[in-house]
Amino acid sequence: MSNLLLFPILIPLIVATVLMLFPNKIKMQRMIALIGTIATLAASFFLIYKVFNDGIQVVTLGSWPAPFGISMVSDLFSALLVATTSLIVLFVILYSFPTIGLKREQSFYYPAVLFLMTGVNGAFTTGDIFNLFVFVEVLLMASYMLISHGGQRQQLRESIKYLLVNIISSALFVASVALLYSVTGTLNMADLAVKIPQIEDTGLLTVIAVMFLVVFGFKAAIFPLYFWLPGSYHAPPMPILALFGALLTKVGVYAIMRTYTLFFTMNIGFTHELLAIIAILTILAGCVGALAYFDVKKIIIYNIIIAVGVILFGVSQMNEAGVTGSILYLIHDMMIKAALFFLVGIVAVIFGTSNLRQMGGLMKTYPLLGWTYLVAAFGIAGIPPLSGFPGKLLIVQGGFEGPQFWGSIVILATSLIVLLSAVRIFIYAFWGEPVETKPLKKSAYRAMLIPSIILVAITVVFGVGAELFMPFIMDATEVLLNPSLYIEAVLKE
Amino acid sequence: MKTNDVMLKTATKVVTFIILMFAVHIFFAGHYTPGGGFIGGLLTTSAIVLLMLAFGIDTVKKILPINYVVLSAVGLLIAIATASASIVFDVPFFTHAYDYFDLPLFGETSLHSALLFDVGVYLVVVGVTMTIIQTIGEDE
Numbered sequence: 001m002s003n004l005l006l007f008p009i010l011i012p013l014i015v016a017t018v019l020m021l022f023p024n025k026i027k028m029q030r031m032i033a034l035i036g037t038i039a040t041l042a043a044s045f046f047l048i049y050k051v052f053n054d055g056i057q058v059v060t061l062g063s064w065p066a067p068f069g070i071s072m073v074s075d076l077f078s079a080l081l082v083a084t085t086s087l088i089v090l091f092v093i094l095y096s097f098p099t100i101g102l103k104r105e106q107s108f109y110y111p112a113v114l115f116l117m118t119g120v121n122g123a124f125t126t127g128d129i130f131n132l133f134v135f136v137e138v139l140l141m142a143s144y145m146l147i148s149h150g151g152q153r154q155q156l157r158e159s160i161k162y163l164l165v166n167i168i169s170s171a172l173f174v175a176s177v178a179l180l181y182s183v184t185g186t187l188n189m190a191d192l193a194v195k196i197p198q199i200e201d202t203g204l205l206t207v208i209a210v211m212f213l214v215v216f217g218f219k220a221a222i223f224p225l226y227f228w229l230p231g232s233y234h235a236p237p238m239p240i241l242a243l244f245g246a247l248l249t250k251v252g253v254y255a256i257m258r259t260y261t262l263f264f265t266m267n268i269g270f271t272h273e274l275l276a277i278i279a280i281l282t283i284l285a286g287c288v289g290a291l292a293y294f295d296v297k298k299i300i301i302y303n304i305i306i307a308v309g310v311i312l313f314g315v316s317q318m319n320e321a322g323v324t325g326s327i328l329y330l331i332h333d334m335m336i337k338a339a340l341f342f343l344v345g346i347v348a349v350i351f352g353t354s355n356l357r358q359m360g361g362l363m364k365t366y367p368l369l370g371w372t373y374l375v376a377a378f379g380i381a382g383i384p385p386l387s388g389f390p391g392k393l394l395i396v397q398g399g400f401e402g403p404q405f406w407g408s409i410v411i412l413a414t415s416l417i418v419l420l421s422a423v424r425i426f427i428y429a430f431w432g433e434p435v436e437t438k439p440l441k442k443s444a445y446r447a448m449l450i451p452s453i454i455l456v457a458i459t460v461v462f463g464v465g466a467e468l469f470m471p472f473i474m475d476a477t478e479v480l481l482n483p484s485l486y487i488e489a490v491l492k493e
Numbered sequence: 494m495k496t497n498d499v500m501l502k503t504a505t506k507v508v509t510f511i512i513l514m515f516a517v518h519i520f521f522a523g524h525y526t527p528g529g530g531f532i533g534g535l536l537t538t539s540a541i542v543l544l545m546l547a548f549g550i551d552t553v554k555k556i557l558p559i560n561y562v563v564l565s566a567v568g569l570l571i572a573i574a575t576a577s578a579s580i581v582f583d584v585p586f587f588t589h590a591y592d593y594f595d596l597p598l599f600g601e602t603s604l605h606s607a608l609l610f611d612v613g614v615y616l617v618v619v620g621v622t623m624t625i626i627q628t629i630g631e632d633e
Contacts, residue, residue, distance in 0.1 A: 003580045010586075014573055020566035061587040072586075 004050060005057045005074035007043035008082045008121045011036055012089075016114035026105050030097060033110040037090040040117070044083040051079045052472060056479065056489035058127070066491050067191040073127035073490055077327060077476035081124045081254060084331050087458070088246045088338045089117045091451045095342055096239040098447035099349070104150050104237075112149065113243065116142035123251045127490055129180065130187045132255065133173050136219065140166050143248060146240045147232060158235035165228040169218035176211040183208065190490035193263040193483050202266045209264035209271045213256065213278075220252025222312065223281040226305050230289060233301045238345030241297065245304050246338035253308055253330060257315050261323070261480040268318060276316035276404045282309030287414050290421035294356040296344045296429070299421050300337070303380060306418055307333040313407050314395035322398025324477045328466070329391030335459045336380050336387060340422075342452035343373045346445070347429050352438040356425065361434030369449060370430040376456050377426055379463065381419035387463030498547065505547035512540040520615060530611035534618025541619075542626060550630050561623040568616025575609040 015036030019029055051057055051074055060069040074082075093113065100109060119139025126132050144166075148159035181187060183204060184195040196205060214225065221229040233244055256275070264271055286305030293299055311333065314326030346369060348354045350362065363370045375386070382388035392415065399408030462469065479485050513536075520533030545553045579588040591605035 002583065003586050006580075006586050010573070010577065014570075014577075017566050017569045017573065020569075021563055023562075059585045061585055063585050063588040069585075 002057075002059055004043070005047055005059060005072055005079075005125060008040050008047065008086060009118055009125060011040045011043060012114040012117040012121070016111040016118065019111045019114065020108065023108055024106055026102065029105065029110050030093075033093055033114060034090075036114060037086060037093055037117070040121075041083070041086040041090055044079065044086045044121075047074060048076070048079045048083055048472065051076050052475065056486065058490050058492075060490075067186055067188045070131050071127035071188055071190065071490050072125050073190070073486070074125055075476065075479040075486065075489075076472055077257075077480060078124045078254075080327070080331060080472060080476060081250070081334075082121050084334050085117065085120050085124065085247055088334060088455075089113065089243070091338060091342070091455050092239050092243045092246075094451040095242065095345075095448060098444045099239055099345065100237060101150075107149070108145075109149065112142050112145045115139075116146065116243065116247070118142075120247050120251055124254060127189050128187055129177055129189055129192065133170070133177060136173070136251065136255075137170065139248070139251065140170070143244065146243070147236050149240065150237065152235075155235040158232045161228055162232040165218060169215055172211065172218075173215045176208060176215055179211065180208050188490070189258070189262060190487045193487050194491070196263045196266060205264070206267045206270060209260075209267070210274070212259055212264070213271070213275065216252045216255040216259070217278070218252070220249050220256060220308050220312075221282075221305055222308060223278050223285055226282065226285065229305065230298060230301050233304075234295075234297055238341060238348070242338045242341035242345070245301065245341055246334045249304055249308055250330060250334055253311050256312060257323075257326065257330075257480070260315060261318070262483050262486060265318075265483075272316045272318055273403070276313055276407055279309045279313035279316055280404075280407050280410050282306075282312070283410060283414050284309075287417045287421075291417060294428075296348060296354045296356060296425050297341075298354075299356075299425060300340050300344055303340075303418060303421065304337060306414065307337070310392065310395060310411055313404075313411065314391075314398055317395075317398040317402035317404065318481075319398050319401050320477060320481060321394045321401060323480050324473055325391050325394025325396075325398055327391075327473050327476050327480075328469075329388070329395060332379075332387040332391050332459065332462060335455060335462065336376060339376050339452055339455040339459060340373075340380060342448070342455065343369065343376060344425065346448050346452065347373075347425075349448070350437050350440055351429075351435065356428040359429040359435055360432040361430070362437075363430040364434065365437070366445075368453075370426070372449075372453050372456050373430070374423075374426055375460065377419070377422035379456070379459050380422050382415055383419075385460075385464050387459040387466075389463060390466040501547050505543055509540050509543055512536060512543065516540065520611070523611060524605065524607070530614030531618055533611075534615045535622065537615075537619050538622040538626075541623060545626070545630070550627065559623075561620045561627065563620075565617045565620025565624065568613045568618075568620055570613075571616065572610050572613025575606055575613065578606070 015032060019032060022028060057074040058071055060066050060071045062069050116139050119135050119142060122135035123132055123139060126135055144163055147162055148155050183199060184192055186192055186195055199205060217225045233241055283306050286302045286309060289302035290299050311326045311330050314322040351359050379386040379388050382392040396408040396411055399405055516533050516536035519528035519536060520530060523529030576587045579586055589606045591603055593601055593603050596602050
């Protein structure tokens with residue numbers, strides 16, 4: 001079964017294609033989409049087991065030798081992310097059943113979600129820089145469709161912005177890859193990691209490294225390049241927003257983590273310090289937004305930007321604690337963002353608005369929702385037994401061990417702001433005088449709440465049982481910090 | 494005033510077949526000379542578009558009752574199936590195979606599984622471009 005690592009990419013691709021054949025049979029669409037994601041999840045868990053026991057898995061497509069064919073590489077880092085992605089897509093599909101609406105389901109909603117999953121899983125697994133571009137385009141195409149899906153006024157306006165920004169950044173991506181190819185003559189990431197240290201012109205390579213930071217920064221929404229995100233993410237309906245918030249920016253973060261640990265390590269003093277400064281500015285910019293808005297969606301959207309900054313700060317330190325913390329925090333953040341969007345989505349449906357000022361007093365009528373939200377809010381802020389804590393602790397430790405100790409202080413201080421912004425939703429929506437609410441069918445409420453509660457429960461398990469997951473995370477860190485392991489696995493003679 | 498388009502219609506009847514033959518030629522030539530599934534698909538589409546210009550979208554729909562969304566899905570499935578067939582033989586994904594066959598009319602011909610993949614590409618290209626043209630053309 002040498003092709004095992006392709007299954008998390010192939011299963012959603014095939015299922016999405018099959019779903020294109022009968023767009024109007026909703027029951028079949030739901031069933032097959034659900035079965036497909038469960039199968040993907042099972043395959044990705046088996047992949048983690050396999051990588052953990054047998055080491056890094058590599059397939060070079062078409063039986064060509066390694067630097068010439070496209071290599072697909074699955075180390076624990078990418079396998080963990082693939083599993084997290086599959087888990088989130090499964091919950092998004094479950095959450096879509098009661099919320100997305102018949103009309104949208106009939107116009108290729110599930111195929112688009114599964115194509116997005118194909119792109120994300122592929123981007124996490126590929127070992128070829130141009131193939132990474134192709135998979136990023138696959139997920140972007142699917143996201144273009146999803147962001148404009150339904151064709152409401154606001155969605156159309158925001159999808160134009162989103163399209164423009166992403167087309168420009170994709171063109172820049174191609175230009176950066178072209179420049180890298182003209183310098184090194186190869187596109188395989190492992191081969192790049194071998195070739196780059198042999199090149200004497202580190203000035204040019206530093207320029208390319210910064211160009212890649214700009215490209216992936218557009219996707220990941222880092223400090224000066226995040227301007228498109230709050231508006232664009234505000235437009236689509238909640239399950240799509242949860243999908244975007246949990247997955248899309250994380251692909252950019254993953255790409256930065258991969259390139260900045262694997263091959264752009266020739267001038268750490270400049271590139272990684274730049275990354276650290278940008279990460280801190282990203283956190284601050286996100287905090288300003290998270291405090292400024294009285295809109296539940298906007299608050300959580302700005303928390304995405306904060307988390308991107310926190311993760312990238314951990315990577316920029318390039319020490320064991322920092323990178324381990326980043327991986328932990330990345331996985332935690334993907335799950336908790338999806339869970340928070342789910343919960344906030346229920347709140348917005350109950351009140352019929354996402355404006356905090358028009359909410360109040362839900363605690364009496366929906367206590368379970370309130371307590372679940374509180375746990376998730378504490379999780380995102382990193383209160384000890386919950387999932388945000390171990391990652392952030394290690395990132396802060398990495399900062400104190402590394403050159404940018406002041407960054408750790410900023411992260412600690414801004415955690416309070418994150419907590420404040422998340423708890424403010426709780427105070428406004430769940431405490432105070434009850435406000436008139438829209439009638440919500442009990443079955444629909446339950447169908448929305450159950451996936452959210454399970455996802456929050458999984459994050460709690462991830463936080464409380466962090467010690468259980470540590471061996472996997474440590475293995476992932478080891479590969480990131482020792483590129484030679486990655487290179488040997490791909491270019492085995 | 495009703496315009497007279499006898500010239501256009503008569504020319505189209507002849508030219509369409511020439512374009513279609515050329516599309517097939519380009520498609521099969523792809524392995525050894527310039528050409529392949531993508532350009533072959535585009536040429537086929539251009540033939541159908543010419544028919545649409547001359548005879549109108551509804552007439553073409555009647556003579557070619559194809560659901561182009563399904564067509565592109567089928568093409569995608571063919572492409573994925575060709576690539577995935579290698580999984581059954583437990584070799585890396587996308588490994589192709591070829592052999593020589595004695596065909597009745599062509600003599601000894603080498604057939605390569607990349608051809609099947611190209612058939613998939615061809616169908617996807619025709620399906621996608623026709624979907625685009627039809628949806629825009631029918632939009633009021």
